[in-house]
Amino acid sequence: MPDRNWSHLLDVPAFPSERYAKLADRLAALMKTRNDVLLIQAEAVLALEAVATSLARPGLKALNIVTSPYGAWFGDWLKRGGSDVINLVAEPGRPVAIEAVRQQLDDHPDISVLSLVHAESATGILNPLEDIIRLARERRVLTIVDAVASIGGHALNVDADGIDIVVIGPQKSLAGPAGVSAISVSDRAWALLQHESAPRNSILSLLDQKEQWLDAGRGALPGTPAPLEFFALEAALDRLEAEGIDAVEARHRLAAKATRDALRALGAELWVDDTQASALVTAVKLPANIDHSNFLQAARLNGADIGAAVGPGSDRLVRLNHTGQRASKEAVRANIKAFAHALQFQGHSRPVEKAFKALDAIYSL
Structure with a gap:
């Protein structure tokens, strides 16, 4: 039927x-x-x-x-x-x-x-x-x-x-x-x-x-x-x-800032500095001893959107998506939770509560 x-x-x-x-x-x-x-x-x-x-x-x-x-x-x-x-x-x-x-x-x-x-x-x-x-x-x-x-x-x-x-x-x-x-x-x-x-x-x-x-x-x-x-x-x-278009742009800036501060709290290596980064996604370079495919598989948690980067130079990169309706505190938090979970799955335990604290600090401004 x-x-x-x-x-x-x-x-x-x-x-x-x-x-x-x-x-x-x-x-x-x-x-x-x-x-x-x-x-x-x-x-x-x-x-x-x-x-x-x-x-x-x-x-x-x-x-x-x-x-x-x-x-x-x-x-x-x-x-x-x-x-x-x-x-x-x-x-x-x-x-x-x-x-x-x-x-x-x-x-x-x-x-x-x-x-x-x-x-x-x-x-x-x-x-x-x-x-x-x-x-x-x-x-x-x-x-x-x-x-x-x-x-x-x-x-x-x-x-x-x-x-x-x-x-x-x-x-x-x-x-x-x-x-x-x-x-x-x-x-x-x-x-x-x-x-x-x-x-x-x-x-x-x-x-x-x-x-x-x-x-x-x-x-x-x-x-x-x-x-x-x-x-x-x-x-x-x-x-x-x-x-309002100004509010939409501000929401993207906020999501990007919160994502990057939380990732830094996790000890992640961001691909580019903030002045060269877009407000759409955040790219992170994975450590050499982390399997790229296994990491992405482990990051598939409900509410998260983490995927592989695309194009030359992106072999070790993953992207945390905070574009459009995902430019929200809830979506950013889900991404950070999934990222920390995938790190732990690969034997890299990090203090996720510290990352959440950094994220909350941005959204409380």
Whole structure:
């Protein structure tokens, strides 16, 4: 027999066409921008590929900052379209050095596009966004930012910083659905997107999105939208706006601080210092005599979310997740309890009460 508990997900009414534009405006407000915002009917990886594919062409030179697999993919998509791409690869698992960015921009004055990921959920690092954007703006280089994970966890001010293209997804810090994403596009970016080899009649075409939705008055989205995703996005924004974006960002900062202070009380080796760490997850380097797989297995306690880090340099790293709705005292406490339990399972007994005391001290401020 089918599970009757899922029947309320069937026969969903169409999402009202007049509410798409309101969703775009609400997302623009979160990004603090007056630029155009496109709604993409897919997860954010497709939105990122659409940006790269729509921009890419022979003669375009790009500086692509790589601090995770996502950055590497973006460079590959640009190359596929014939662009000349300089991949600035950071030290494995670490943020990019601002001086390395400056050097590349100085050495290659013909760079016209710069792309980077803001905060990495793969390894818990934070790239120096404002400093990088400032360097690019001084040289009139168009900027592309992957803020999929960071939006809601870190401040994002698109217009004040002068970012040309930003891709966001609601499934991370905004605690929304994964099947829809958004792209903000400046006038300067639209001018660069208008070129002869730009993709058309394609899900990867930003010009199609512009003509078929923006220029058509922002009514019904082209294609066949999945209404559940947009109802879920609307509900996530309702919840977020009730709390306030500043409060959501503060909640993430608090969860990150409490997690790291508790881990230090356990004697854990944090992967990066606090100034280079994102507020999304905390990465910890396990001692050499601890079996990585066995540790993760032992950390699977109710309420905890501890997993392996991803990408180069992450072989000995585990991540404690405090993103979205997990940016709470209860979730942080569950993670610390699971981490201490896994240490004990591997023969590294640590005073968990000391860690809880450090955690409680942060939440009592």
